[in-house]
Amino acid sequence: MKAILALEDGTVFEGRGFGAEGESWGEAVFNTSMTGYQEVLTDPSYSGQIVIMTYPLIGNYGINRYDYEAKNSFLRGFIVRENCEHPSNWMARYRISDFMAREGVIGIAKVDTRALARHLRKYGTMRAVISTKNRNIRDLIEKARNCPGFSDQELVPEVATTETYIIPGEGPRVVLVDFGSKKNIKRRFQERQCEIVVVPPYSKADYIMGLNPAGVFLSDGPGDPKNVPYAVETARQLIGKIPIGGICLGHQVIALSLGAKTYKMKFGHRGANHPVKDLKNGRVYITSHNHGFAVDEESLKELNVTVTHRSLNDGTVEGFKHNSLPVFSVQYHPEASPG
Missing domain, CATH: 3.40.50.880 (Class I glutamine amidotransferase (GATase) domain)
Structure with missing residues (x-):
């Protein structure tokens, strides 16, 4: 399943979709944690944001019943280099892709997250649209430019x-x-x-x-x-x-x-x-x-x-x-x- 991330400045990243399907918008931000993706996915403070994980392998220890920071996920999207579909950990209950599908979080894997993080460091966080349905890049960029700014939302x-x-x-x-x-x-x-x-x-x-x-x-x-x-x-x-x-x-x-x-x-x-x-x-x-x-x-x-x-x-x-x-x-x- 192809997926696209379009930033408001016209930059586009393509990859493979996982988790939920559809289209969403939010502020694109990056997180440098090497572990703790379950806590990131369930931290309410990420409401309204599309999170890019800079560590290249995400999902390798699955999702467990203990490491929740909230009952649900409030992310608008989740971008990784590689998502692990075969987690190995004695506490793992299911895969990260299953959790994201349940919570309605759209994900993209196979993205050069280092290049994406460097872009955001250089130009700052910005509005973005993530989609597994719409292949019209020009349309997605225009949506990113017209969606509400982060400070314009009461989250x-x-x-x-x-x-x-x-x-x-x-x-x-x-x-x-x-x-x-x-x-x-x-x-x-x-x-x-x-x-x-x-x-x-x-x-x-x-x-x-x-x-x-x-x-x-x-x-x-x-x-x-x-x-x-x-x-x-x-x-x-x-x-x-x-x-x-x-x-x-x-x-x-x-x-x-x-x-x-x-x-x-x-x-x-x-x-x-x-x-x-x-x-x-x-x-x-x-x-x-x-x-x-x-x-x-x-x-x-x-x-x-x-x-x-x-x-x-x-x-x-x-x-x-x-x-x-x-x-x-x-x-x-x-x-x-x-x-």
Whole structure:
């Protein structure tokens, strides 16, 4: 089954389709993880995106019942050099192609993913269309040019919880504001015996405070942080009343609530091998990343905050804390798990 990826700048890659059939559009991005494709496929933060895996062999250990970051996949497409149709692992339940077909994710194999990743590094992430049905390249390029931009989509409501629910625990109560949280964030809180109250992204500050938490945590999630102004306002009202932390999109929401700015990166950080330096002790961590936006460091200089972590790849802000209030956040994923 022939498949085509058409980018908005007119670049086209052809390959062999696997997974679901059809046509889809999204922002083309690349991930440099060598393992963890199941976590990538099920990370809600990839909603609205077509993901290119730079590691050449994907699917060799199949799909298992444990490594899900969400119940479903929200990817718009998945591009690999080679997908393995005969996985070998004692935990494997089925092939990656079977999982993608079930989830409606269109895939393309036999693509020069190194050339594609280099193209996106040079020119930046861009809109794209992936199709196993349409062979008209000119038509696909035109569709890519006319589909909505990534920042023009409100993606959080597509992946976040719509109802409050509780994960029992004997320790402190933590309210997790869900923008599309990875399961591993919840697992890490559970390991610390926390009672987790997961609330929808549009929850008001009064409602959250009424739950009597020991702290509030803002999760990761997809899209432009400027598209969740309701969450920014909630964070603004909570700061100074209760300890508050955040990861990824939650980090950006906290920054905006304090008066900082965010910006879209050229090609973002996506992978499990990004070096981040803790500026307090000089220690360097190899970390998991999935973000296309960052906090503008210049906009932090007028605020009562200190940058705590920095990317060693490009120098971008990877964490900060408030100097007098219990407010802290990081851009990378300290809970680990690729995605």
